[in-house]
Amino acid sequence: MMGLARLIGIGFIVLSVIYISLSFYSRSIRRKKLEQEWNEADMTGDKDSFVEQGLKSYDSSLRRKLILGVYVIPVVIIGTIIYVVNH
Template structure:
């Protein structure tokens, strides 16, 4: 039981680091796309206001929520492996 607890704690910490890195990377890519869109197409108004508005939309988007799969998928796989190992 202690080994499972240790696995879960270490796994959660590793997945948290992966989630933070992936989240920051995805936000940076979105920021670059918004800046590029403003530079090529819009060029009216304030650039920072346009980018911040786009990032606010991104914060509520489905893509942002899908990044939570970093926690869900590995924990599900580990649970299935443990279940089949112990009960089949």
Template sequence: MIGFIRLFVMLFVALTVIYVSLSFYSRAVRKSKLKKKWHAGKQLVDRDTFVQRGLERYDGSIRRKLILGVYIVPVGVIAVIIYLTNFT
């Protein structure tokens, strides 16, 4: 039982590092795309305001929520493997 708990604690720490890294990377890519979009389009507002508004919309988007799959998929796969090895 202790080994099982240790496995999930280590898995949670590793997945948290991956989640944070992926979140920062995704936000940086979105910021870069917004800056390019501002340069290519009409400059009705200053760049910082345009980027800030775009990032606020990004924070509420489904893409941001999909990154939570970093936690769901590995834990689900491990649960299925444990179930299949023990009960089939």
């Protein structure tokens, strides 16, 4: 039982680090694309507000929610493996 608690604890920490890293990486890529879009389109106005507005729409996008799969997929795989081995 202690081994399972250790697996859950360490797994949660590792998956959290991966989730945070992916979130920062994905957000930085989106920011870079918005800045590149601004520069290529030769827009007028405030570049920072354009980027911030784009990042607000990114925060509510499906891509942002799909990153939560970092938690779901490994748990399902480990649960399946444990079920198959024991039955």
